[in-house]
Every structure is written in C-alpha cells, then in structure tokens.
Amino acid sequence: MASTLLSLASATPSASLCFHEINKGKLNLGCINKEKTNPFIKAKSFGRVSMVVASNVSHFEGITMAPPDPILGVSEAFKADDHELKLNLGVGAYRTEELQPYVLDVVKKVNKLLLEKGENLEYLPIEGLAAFNKVTAELLFGADNPVIKQQRVATVQGLSGTGSLRLAAALIERYFPGEKVLISSPTWGNHKNIFNDARVPWSEYRYYDPKTVGLDFEGMIADIKAAPEGSFILLHGCAHNPTGIDPTPEQWGVIADVIQEKNHIPFFDIAYQGFASGSLDTDAASVRMFVARGMEVIAAQSYSKNLGLYAERIGAINVVCSSPEAAARVKSQLKRIARPMYSNPPVHGARIVANIVGDSALFKEWNAEMEMMAGRIKNVRHKLFDSLSSKDKSGKDWSFVLKQIGMFSFTGLNKAQCDNMTNKWHVYMTKDGRISLAGLSLAKCEYLADAIIDSYHNVS
Amino acid sequence: MIISRFLRRGISTSTSPTRRRSWWDHVTPALKDPINAVTDAFLADPCPYKINLGVGAYRDDEGKPVVLQCVREAEGKTGATNFLESTSTAISSKLVEESAKLIYGEDSDVIKERRFAGIPALSGTGACRIFAEFQKQFYPGSTIYFPDPTWSNHRNIWGDAHVPDRTFHYYHPDSKGLNFVALMDDVKNAPDGSFFLLQPCAHNPTGVDPTDEQWLEISSLFKVKNHFPFFDVAYQGFASGDVERDAQAIRIFLEDGHSIGCAQSFAKNMGLYGHRVGCLSILCNDKIQAVAIKSQLKQISNTMYGSPPIHGISLVSKILSNPDIKALWLKEVKVMATRIQRMRATLREALERLGSPLNWQHITNQVGMFCFSGLTRAEVDQLAKEFHIYMTHDGRISMAGVTTKNVDYVARAIHEVTASDRDIKILHNIGAYKVNTDICSTSLGTKKTRARGMNLAL
Numbered sequence: 001m002a003s004t005l006l007s008l009a010s011a012t013p014s015a016s017l018c019f020h021e022i023n024k025g026k027l028n029l030g031c032i033n034k035e036k037t038n039p040f041i042k043a044k045s046f047g048r049v050s051m052v053v054a055s056n057v058s059h060f061e062g063i064t065m066a067p068p069d070p071i072l073g074v075s076e077a078f079k080a081d082d083h084e085l086k087l088n089l090g091v092g093a094y095r096t097e098e099l100q101p102y103v104l105d106v107v108k109k110v111n112k113l114l115l116e117k118g119e120n121l122e123y124l125p126i127e128g129l130a131a132f133n134k135v136t137a138e139l140l141f142g143a144d145n146p147v148i149k150q151q152r153v154a155t156v157q158g159l160s161g162t163g164s165l166r167l168a169a170a171l172i173e174r175y176f177p178g179e180k181v182l183i184s185s186p187t188w189g190n191h192k193n194i195f196n197d198a199r200v201p202w203s204e205y206r207y208y209d210p211k212t213v214g215l216d217f218e219g220m221i222a223d224i225k226a227a228p229e230g231s232f233i234l235l236h237g238c239a240h241n242p243t244g245i246d247p248t249p250e251q252w253g254v255i256a257d258v259i260q261e262k263n264h265i266p267f268f269d270i271a272y273q274g275f276a277s278g279s280l281d282t283d284a285a286s287v288r289m290f291v292a293r294g295m296e297v298i299a300a301q302s303y304s305k306n307l308g309l310y311a312e313r314i315g316a317i318n319v320v321c322s323s324p325e326a327a328a329r330v331k332s333q334l335k336r337i338a339r340p341m342y343s344n345p346p347v348h349g350a351r352i353v354a355n356i357v358g359d360s361a362l363f364k365e366w367n368a369e370m371e372m373m374a375g376r377i378k379n380v381r382h383k384l385f386d387s388l389s390s391k392d393k394s395g396k397d398w399s400f401v402l403k404q405i406g407m408f409s410f411t412g413l414n415k416a417q418c419d420n421m422t423n424k425w426h427v428y429m430t431k432d433g434r435i436s437l438a439g440l441s442l443a444k445c446e447y448l449a450d451a452i453i454d455s456y457h458n459v460s
Numbered sequence: 461m462i463i464s465r466f467l468r469r470g471i472s473t474s475t476s477p478t479r480r481r482s483w484w485d486h487v488t489p490a491l492k493d494p495i496n497a498v499t500d501a502f503l504a505d506p507c508p509y510k511i512n513l514g515v516g517a518y519r520d521d522e523g524k525p526v527v528l529q530c531v532r533e534a535e536g537k538t539g540a541t542n543f544l545e546s547t548s549t550a551i552s553s554k555l556v557e558e559s560a561k562l563i564y565g566e567d568s569d570v571i572k573e574r575r576f577a578g579i580p581a582l583s584g585t586g587a588c589r590i591f592a593e594f595q596k597q598f599y600p601g602s603t604i605y606f607p608d609p610t611w612s613n614h615r616n617i618w619g620d621a622h623v624p625d626r627t628f629h630y631y632h633p634d635s636k637g638l639n640f641v642a643l644m645d646d647v648k649n650a651p652d653g654s655f656f657l658l659q660p661c662a663h664n665p666t667g668v669d670p671t672d673e674q675w676l677e678i679s680s681l682f683k684v685k686n687h688f689p690f691f692d693v694a695y696q697g698f699a700s701g702d703v704e705r706d707a708q709a710i711r712i713f714l715e716d717g718h719s720i721g722c723a724q725s726f727a728k729n730m731g732l733y734g735h736r737v738g739c740l741s742i743l744c745n746d747k748i749q750a751v752a753i754k755s756q757l758k759q760i761s762n763t764m765y766g767s768p769p770i771h772g773i774s775l776v777s778k779i780l781s782n783p784d785i786k787a788l789w790l791k792e793v794k795v796m797a798t799r800i801q802r803m804r805a806t807l808r809e810a811l812e813r814l815g816s817p818l819n820w821q822h823i824t825n826q827v828g829m830f831c832f833s834g835l836t837r838a839e840v841d842q843l844a845k846e847f848h849i850y851m852t853h854d855g856r857i858s859m860a861g862v863t864t865k866n867v868d869y870v871a872r873a874i875h876e877v878t879a880s881d882r883d884i885k886i887l888h889n890i891g892a893y894k895v896n897t898d899i900c901s902t903s904l905g906t907k908k909t910r911a912r913g914m915n916l917a918l
Contacts (some may be wrong), residue, residue, distance in 0.1 A: 056744045058719045059653070059688050062600060066755040069762070115535060120525045121734045122517060123727075126496065159582075159765035166764050170620075175487055189763065196594075197763040265483055296483045311548045311770035322482035329487045336490035340616035341589055342582035346769040347734030 015459040032099065070189060071430060076430060078428040086426040087444055089435040092241065092407045094373055102373070104308050110355045114348075121347065123332035126335040128157020128316070129350035135357040136316045139227075139286055140270065140301060147291055150235045156338065158447045160310075161302030162190060164317035168267065168298050169198035170337045171319075171330070172232060181232040181267065182224065183459050184208075186432060188241045203227070208243050213400040213412040215245050223225045223257055229263045237270035237299070238283040240404020242434035244380045246276065246405050246459040252286050266290050268299040274306040276406045278374035280367065286457060296320055303353055304408065307368060314349030377407065380440050387449035394457065407438045425451035494612050494852055502850040510848035511870065513861040514651060516664065516829045517733055518796055520549035521863050526796075528731045534778040539917075549768050552580050555773045558780035559724050563693060563707055570743055577753035578741035578769045579761060584694045584725030585613060586761075587740035591690060591721055592621035593760045594742075604690075605656045607631075609854065611664045614692070628656070631666045636822035636834055638668050647681050652778035655688045662828020663693035665856035669699065669827050675709045679716045689713055690721040692862060697729040699827045701797035703790065719743040726776050728829070729793055737771025796860075800829065803862040807831075810871030818878055831857040839877045847873035863888035870880060 046259065068076075074090030088099075116325045127133065133155040137148055147153050158164030172179065181200055183191050184207035195202045205227075206219030224233055235255070238247055247255060251392040259266050261285050268287050274280045290297050302315040321327040338345070382399055388398040401409055413421065413433040427448065429435045440448060492500065498514030511523075520526050556578035564570045581587035583664050595602060604618045607630035618625050627648070629642030639685040647656070658678075663669055670678065682689055691710055713720050725738045740757060744750040761767065801824075808823040823831050835843070835855035843849040849870060851857050862870055 058740065058749060060749070060753055063598060063749070063752050065752045066759040103814055118527065118532070120527055121531070121732055122525050123515070124734045128494065159769075162763070163765035175484075193759075193763045197760070213750070311767075313766060313769045319484070321484050326482045326484045326487070329489045330484050332490040333487055335493075337620070339493055340585070340613060340620045341764060342736060342737070343585040343613065344583070344734075346736040346772065349769060350773040388501065 007447060029280070036432060062235060065239070074428050074430055077422070081426055081428075083426040085447060087428065087439070089429045089439045089448075091257075091435075092145070092305065092436045092438060094305065094308065094407070094438040095441075099439065099441055101404070102308060104369050106356050106362050106369060107308060107352060109365075110352050110362065113355065114351055119351070121334060124157070124344045124347050126338050126344050127155075127331060128345045129354060131354040131358060132314075132350040133316065135354055136417065137299060137318055137359055139280065140273065140286070140287060140299060140318065141291060141320075142281070142288060144157065145288070147293065147320050149174075152327050154319040154320050154321060154327040154334060156267050156334040156413055157350055158300070158338075159313040159342070159345060160304050160315040161269060161300055162194065162315075162391045163313065163345075163356060164300035164302070164315045165191070165194050165269060165288045166198060166332055166341075167317045167337055168300060168319075169195055169343075171334060173198050174333070174337070176230070176232075179230060179232065180227070181234055182227055182264075183234045184220075184236070186242055187234070187236075188233070188269075191424050205233070206405065207240075208245065208410060213410060214403065215247060215251070217247070217251055217254075221254060224255070224258050224264065227262065227264065230265070230421065231262075232265045233259055234267045234269060235286070236274035236287075237268045237273065237287050239272035241271065241406070242292050242408050242430070242432060243410040244404030244406050244408045245400075245410065247286075249285065252289055256290050256295070259290075260293065260295065266295060266297050268297065270299060271302040272305055272406050273301065273376075274367075274370040275374055275422050277359075278371040278378075280306075281371065291320055294322075296322055303349065307353065307356070307366070309349050309352060312349030312352065313346060314353055364460075379443065380437050381409070383442050383445040384440070384449060386395055387445045388452065391446075391449050392453045393456075396456070407436055409435050411435055411452060413452070413455055415460075417459045420455040420459040421451055428453050470807070497773045498850050498852055501643065501844065505848055505850075507848040509866075509869070511850065511861060511866055513849060513851040513859075513870070515858045516728065516858050516860065518728060518829070519862045519863070521799060521865075523861070523866070526731055528789065528792045530779050530785050530792055531775060533729060533788065534782070536776045537782075538774045538778055548767070548892050551770060551774050551777055552767070554781060555580050555737075556739055556741070558777055560741055561723055562703065562780060563696065563710055563724055563741075565704075565707070565711060568711075568714060570714065571595040574747045575744050575750060575831055576741045577744055577750040577757060578739055579757045580722070580756060580773050580883060581738045581740045581761070581859065582736045582765065582768050583727050583738040584692060584723050585617065585738075586736065586765075586768065587723030587725070587738045588617045588692060589621065590616065590740050590757055590760050590764070591723060591742075592618045592623055593764075594757060595698025596621045596623050597760070598819050599655070602655055605650060605654055607643075607657070607659065607663070609665055610657065610659070611692075611694075612852075619794050626650075630663075631668055633833065633834070636666075636668070636832065638670055638674070640670070640674055644677065644681060647685065647687065649679065650687065653686045653688065655690060656682070657690050657692060658709070660691050660693055660696075661699035661706040662827070662830075664694065665830050665852070665854060666832040667822075667828050667830045668832070670709070672708055672712070675712045679713050679718065680717065681718055682713070688721070689718055690723070691718075691722045694723075694725040696724070697793035698800070698829055701794040701801075703793065704730075712743050714743075719745070726772075729796075730776060730779065730789065732775065736768060736770075736776065737772035737776050747783050803859050803864075803867060804831065806864070806867045807859075807862060807871055810868055810873055814871060814875045815873050816878065829858055831859050831864055833857050833874070835874070835878070842877045843873055848878070849873055 025408045041194050071091055075088060078086060078090065080089040094102055135156045137153050141148055141153065156167060158167055165213065172181065181195055181202045182205045183202050185204040186208055205223035206216045209216035230233065238246055273283045276283045287297065287299055297320045299318045300315065304310040321330055335348045356366050385398055390403065394400065404410065413435045415431050418433060419431055421429060495515055499512065502510060502512040502514060518526060554732050560576050560578055561571055568577055581590055596823055603624045605626050605628050606614055608627035609631060615625055628646035629639045632639035661669055696706045699706045710720065710722065721742045723738065723740055727733045742753055744753055779789050804824045808820045811820045826832060833855040840851055840853055840855055
C-alpha cells in the first residue's frame with residue numbers, strides 16, 4: 001500500500017510519511033482506486049485524494065547563502081564588539097559630532113507639514129512626481145540651463161542612486177547591447193553588481209594610485225582612450241566613493257576632451273551633491289561642464305546622503321539628449337523599464353524633496369545644513385591630518401587626507417593593516433582601506449591617528 | 461604637458477561626420493502601458509462628467525480617493541518619526557512577520573517554525589519581479605504559466621526577468637466564469653515541476669475565482685505534478701470583505717504541504733498605492749534554508765533599488781501589529797468590499813431594468829474590484845468616445861469607480877452600446893426611469909440620434 005501511495009506523487013523526491021499529516025487523520029486510502037482513471041477530466045469534484053506524502057521538498061533546496069555585503073557586514077561586526085573605544089568608520093552615513101544619526105531640520109519640518117496636509121496616497125505616474133522631477137533636474141543642471149529650457153532632459157524619479165543606476169543600466173542593455181560600461185578602479189561595490197544583474201558588461205579604468213594615494217590621471221586617460229568607441233564611462237560627479245579623490249577642474253576638462261574624441265557617453269553617478277564642498281552648485285560643476293559642451297550625458301542622483309533620506313529611497317535618472325523629441329522617446333523607454341520593476345515610484349521621499357527644493361526658505365535652510373555637515377567633515381579631516389602629522393615622526397606625507405574630499409578617505413592601508421585596525425584598535429572600516437569620516441568625531445581623531453600610524457608602520 | 465594642449469574648451473577634436481548625431485536616435489517611443497493609457501485618455505478628456513473605470517484604485521461613493529482612517533491613525537503614531545538606518549531593519553522584519561501572519565495565518569506551522577524567507581518589496585509588482593529574477597537565477601530554463609487572461613503587467617515582469625511565459629485556460633468567455641476542466645487539463649499537461657502564477661482571490665481582470673472545492677482539486681493536482689505555485693495576492697480582503705476568507709486558497713495549499721511563494725500588495729486593501737508596500741515570501745523546508753533564501757532575495761533587490769522606502773513599511777507594520785488599528789482596518793476593508801458589491805448589484809439591476817436582453821449575471825457573480833464585462837473593443841471605444849466612460853480595451857470595468865450617482869448613467873451607456881451593436885431597438889419603457897440630469901444631460905441632449913428612444917427629462 002505504501003508504495004502505491006508513493007507512486008502517486010511520482011515527481012516528489014522525498015516521500016516519507018509525514019507525522020503530523022497522519023495525526024490529522026488524513027490517511028484516506030479509499031480514494032486511491034479512482035486515480036487509475038484520470039478523475040480530473042470530469043467536471044464534478046471527486047473529493048480530494050488526501051496526500052499522505054510529506055510536504056514537497058522545497059524547489060529551492062540547494063540554495064546557498066549569498067555572500068555578506070562587505071560594507072554592511074562592517075556595521076554588524078561593530079555592533080557585536082563591546083570595547084569602549086570602538087569606532088565605526090564603515091558605512092557612509094552621516095553622524096553628528098556625538099556620533100549620532102542626524103535627521104535634517106528641514107526634513108523634520110517637511111515631514112510635519114506633509115502630515116498636516118494629509119494628501120492622498122494615489123499612485124504616482126510611472127515617471128514619478130512631476131514637481132520632484134522638475135526640481136531635481138534644476139538642482140543638478142541649474143534652473144537656467146539651456147538643456148532644461150529646451151526640454152532636452154529625460155528625467156525619471158528613481159529609487160535613490162541604486163534604482164536610478166539600474167534604470168540606466170537596463171536602458172543601456174536594451175539599446176546598446178554588448179556595449180561596455182567603464183568603471184573606476186576602485187568604485188562603489190554595488191556598481192559592479194548592478195551592471196552584472198542588468199547584464200551590462202563592464203571593465204575598469206585606472207583611477208587610484210596607491211603610490212601617491214591620489215589620482216592616477218595618466219592611467220585613467222589612457223584607459224578611457226583605449227576603450228572601444230561608444231563606451232559608457234561611469235564617473236563620480238564629486239566626492240568619489242571610496243577614495244575621496246576627485247579630478248581637478250582642469251583634469252575634468254581633459255577627461256571631457258577624451259570622451260568627446262572617442263565618442264563615449266559620460267555616465268555620472270552623483271550621490272554627494274553638496275557633501276563634497278558644502279555647495280550644491282559647486283559640486284555639480286563637473287556634470288555642468290560636460291553638458292555645456294553639448295554632450296549627451298546620463299546622470300543618476302541620490303538624496304540619501306545630502307538630505308539624509310537614506311530610508312525613503314529618493315533619487316532620479318536624467319538623460320540629456322540632443323533634442324526634446326529624443327528626450328521624450330528616451331523617457332518613454334525608461335518608463336517602459338520601470339513598470340515591470342515596481343510600476344511607479346514611492347511618493348513620500350519625492351514629496352519631501354519637492355517641498356524642500358521648491359520652497360526658497362526651506363531651500364536656504366537646506367543649504368545651510370548642507371554646509372554645516374560638509375563643514376564638520378572638513379574640520380575632522382583637518383584634525384585628523386594634524387594628529388597624524390604631529391604624532392608620526394617618520395616624515396610620511398599625510399596631506400592626502402586634506403586633498404581628498406567628501407565623506408570618505410582612502411587611507412592607503414592594505415588588508416592586513418586594516419585587520420590590525422579592527423583587531424587591535426577596534427576601528428571598523430572596509431578592507432580596501434576606506435574610512436568614513438562622517439563617522440569620525442573631533443574627539444576621536446587622536447585615537448584614530450594612533451591606530452593608523454601603528455597599522456601603517458608596524459604591520460605589513 | 462598634456463593639460464595645456466587641451467585647455468581649449470569645447471573644441472571638437474574629431475572630424476567624424478557622425479559626431480553630432482544623437483546617441484538615442486534608434487530609441488523608438490515605447491508603447492503606452494495599456495492601463496495607464498486609459499487614465500491618460502481620461503485625464504485628457506475635458507468632459508465634466510467623464511468616468512474613469514480603468515485603473516483598479518478604490519474610490520468612495522463620491523468618486524474620491526480615500527485615505528483610510530487606520531492609515532491616518534498609524535501616521536499619527538509614526539508620521540513625524542524620522543527614520544534612521546538603525547530602525548529600518550527592525551521595522552522591515554516586523555513588516556515581513558506581520559505580512560506572513562496575515563496571509564499564512566497566525567497559527568500556521570509555517571509561522572511558528574519560521575519556515576519562510578521574506579523581504580519587503582515594492583508592492584505587488586516589486587514582489588513579483590524579485591521572484592521572477594530569483595526563479596530565473598535558480599531555474600534558468602524554466603517558464604511561468606499565467607492564467608488566461610491575467611494582469612497585463614505580469615507578462616512584462618517575467619519577460620524583463622527573461623523568463624518565458626505560457627498560459628493555462630482560465631476564463632470561459634461563454635459562461636463568463638471559470639473554465640475549470642480546461643484549467644485542470646493544462647495543469648496536468650504541463651511538464652512536472654512547472655512554475656504557475658495563481659491569483660488566490662478577486663482575479664484581475666476577470667473577477668472569476670475558483671470555489672474552495674476547485675482549489676482543493678487544483679492543489680491536489682499540483683502535488684501530483686510537483687508544480688510550484690506562486691500566488692499574487694493583490695486583493696486580500698477585497699473579494700469577500702474578510703481577509704481570512706480571502707486567504708482560503710493559500711491555506712488549502714499550505715495544508716497540502718506545498719512550499720509556495722507569495723507576493724503581497726498593500727496598495728489596494730490599505731489604500732497605500734503611492735507608498736509601494738508589499739512583501740515577497742517563499743516557504744522553505746526549515747529555518748536554515750529560510751535564511752539562505754532570504755539572503756539571495758536581498759541580494760537581488762540590492763541591485764535593483766536597495767531596499768523599499770521605510771515610510772510605507774512602517775505604516776503597514778504599525779497597522780498590522782497594533783490590535784486597535786488592525787481592527788479598524790478590517791472594518792474599513794469590509795466597507796470598501798461591501799460598497800463594491802452593492803455597486804455590482806445596482807449596475808446589474810439597472811441593466812436588467814433597462815430591458816437589456818443580454819445576460820448580466822456575471823456582474824454579480826464576479827468578485828473583487830473588477831468586472832469582466834464581455835464588452836467588445838468596439839463597444840469599449842464607443843463608451844469612451846460618446847459617453848466619456850473609460851475602461852481597458854478588454855472590457856474590464858473597475859467597479860471601484862462606479863458610484864450611486866453615476867451607476868445609472870453607466871448602465872444606460874452600456875445598454876446603449878450593446879443594444880445598437882446587436883441591432884436591437886431601444887425600447888421606450890424607460891420613461892419612468894429617473895434621470896441624473898446633473899451628470900448626463902449635456903451629452904445625451906446633443907446627441908440627437910443616440911438620444912432618440914431614450915426618454916430623458918431634459
């Protein structure tokens with residue numbers, strides 16, 4: 001009998017009798033005979049054949065754990081450590097001098113305002129909130145920019161930087177199949193994953209020079225020149241992640257020249273507008289330079305850091321085209337990509353940004369808070385540099401700490417040295433030598449300097 | 461050095477004649493999404509009494525969008541809370557926990573043994589897409605079977621994940637009900653271990669749901685065939701008004717020991733459309749496998765958008781975990797479902813009273829937000845052009861857009877287009893029929909040929 005039962009569920013690999021099924025009294029041998037003539041053809045219900053085999057083995061039996069995210073893994077290790085001097089310089093989320101997370105005052109104000117307004121929660125259009133799309137493009141390109149006036153920008157609200165990058169990647173995959181995206185070496189860890197999952201091939205251009213702890217400009221130019229014509233070049237608009245090393249304005253000019261010469265498409269990832277220099281306009285200079293040359297540019301924006309809206313997932317993808325008609329077509333295709341991904345984007349973050357950027361008083365307040373946050377990081381850089389210079393008697397040049405910009409600093413420490421930072425000094429950072437200055441207070445600079453000096457000189 | 465050579469800005473160094481062409485010349489305009497296209501056409505129509513029966517978004521009896529009271533209360537408790545990254549993980553886990561309880565049952569073994577992998581998702585669409593990508597990654601050669609018909613975006617979702625689709629019989633155009641025999645045949649004939657998309661209640665677009673008996677049979681056959689059932693739950697509460705009742709199909713599959721996958725949306729039943737809140741869950745053998753699968757799902761969502769927005773997640777988790785607010789929510793779901801049921805009855809009665817010779821039983825037989833009217837494409841177009849009533853081309857009517865004030869007009873318009881198309885003269889016995897002049901007098905008054913035979917107090 002048991003074998004007859006088992007043969008019913010022929011495809012089921014594990015067919016042991018399930019204890020609790022039997023207990024529920026589901027053994028129903030009477031129905032077995034009916035199975036011989038296919039009962040399901042008839043319209044009448046025959047009553048169920050109770051299955052006494054156990055739950056089907058999961059179809060996803062052999063799935064293994066995905067590798068842990070290297071950045072978030074750092075925070076987890078930090079949490080698990082109970083040493084009193086521990087320092088978390090892992091994830092790039094802004095912290096106050098007291099090392100507390102910070103909600104911007106303008107955001108608090110607008111959240112309150114939105115709560116009072118009590119607007120409806122209907123679906124946004126696929127391309128997002130119109131008011132948001134308008135202000136976000138103006139913030140990046142400048143309200144008076146001809147490309148905006150001429151309606152040559154296709155702007156679609158995206159889920160922060162990640163979501164916006166993914167939309168662009170999908171567009172590239174569809175319309176430039178096989179074309180590569182060149183990314184800096186190193187770059188933000190998720191860039192590679194995004195392009196991989198979007199099935200867009202990528203390769204790297206030299207960027208970080210470990211000898212100078214600065215930009216390998218010649219290598220960068222050479223690699224961009226060597227790329228096949230019509231490649232996409234992924235550039236960090238400001239405050240390069242993870243190195244903190246940005247090209248100078250002159251260097252940007254040369255990069256633009258080479259890209260034009262090779263008919264490449266510049267693809268900007270702007271996650272830190274305002275966080276680099278403290279000025280929203282200054283930080284958009286690189287993008288604006290390329291646009292001013294008449295180039296067609298892709299630009300992904302994020303408000304995670306500069307408005308602290310990490311959790312609301314608000315950003316945008318912009319494609320500057322040569323005509324309004326092209327922009328309309330491109331926008332329609334971005335929508336076509338977004339619809340089967342999430343149908344339409346979330347409303348809350350868009351309303352917050354639209355309200356802040358669209359109101360001159362709130363916008364001013366935001367600018368001030370932006371300056372304050374970027375200012376704190378600059379102060380911390382100075383203090384760290386001073387501490388390193390005064391404590392380290394070896395004569396090593398630590399000035400790269402001052403030259404680098406934005407939330408991150410590439411210390412030049414290798415993996416073993418980073419491990420020493422963590423194991424001996426309880427300083428948590430990513431293994432590539434990156435520290436997040438947003439997680440550093442003035443009070444801790446001396447301690448950090450000691451840790452860095454020790455790791456650099458005494459560990460190889 | 462290099463720098464000085466290039467200080468001349470903006471001067472082209474290439475003489476290629478193709479340089480000035482746009483990169484995007486070969487990008488054609490995308491086809492409009494069929495459901496959104498209806499809304500677009502509706503918005504573009506200047507007629508003051510136009511009616512949108514296209515998109516499946518709930519409206520009250522005034523035709524207005526509704527923010528549920530339970531949402532306002534949850535907002536009051538969380539609204540001005542500004543979210544920090546640290547709290548996000550806890551809130552997300554809470555959402556998944558509560559969503560799983562809602563669909564699988566609080567006392568289900570699956571919950572007790574923590575045998576599910578779940579992540580918050582961007583509403584139903586996002587949950588389906590993550591699953592489609594997951595399916596592609598771990599079963600690269602597989603296909604997905606959709607009911608015929610199904611929500612138009614399903615095909616796009618699995619298509620963009622590069623999973624080919626097939627269909628199984630579902631809707632019977634003659635009976636306007638379920639084609640159960642053909643459905644079972646298709647399930648039987650599909651290769652063992654196929655992936656199926658099932659809608660457990662309030663089927664979109666047909667409103668036709670299997671009975672419990674039929675679900676039992678389907679589940680048994682799935683067991684024999686070792687198929688994978690993926691449920692798209694967009695309307696829990698909207699079919700019967702009772703969230704537990706509407707989860708019956710899933711509970712049946714659970715009892716049969718299936719390890720299912722489930723996409724849940726809170727867009728409709730909590731009115732949180734714009735917040736994009738949902739949950740994707742996959743049942744597993746045990747807790748350990750659940751952790752592994754969750755890590756894979758997270759990885760997929762990390763490259764698509766990172767994580768879903770916290771605001772909506774926080775609202776849903778508050779609503780589901782606070783007993784008072786949850787009780788209020790359940791009441792409000794019943795109100796919404798009941799109003800729709802009432803409109804179904806009213807519309808059918810109105811059509812029958814108008815003397816329509818056609819059978820309109822399906823309006824009340826079908827369940828949930830949508831009525832698959834059986835109207836032809838030509839009739840749908842006529843409704844839009846002449847009566848300013850908008851619905852999708854397949855004749856799907858969003859009953860949520862029907863109100864006490866407009867139901868008579870809608871009935872008359874449907875009667876008008878179906879009668880004239882089928883060569884049946886309009887009778888005069890509607891003289892006693894009260895007319896809602898504030899809605900329709902203008903149009904019908906000017907359309908002399910159409911208005912003849914309709915006794916309107918103009």
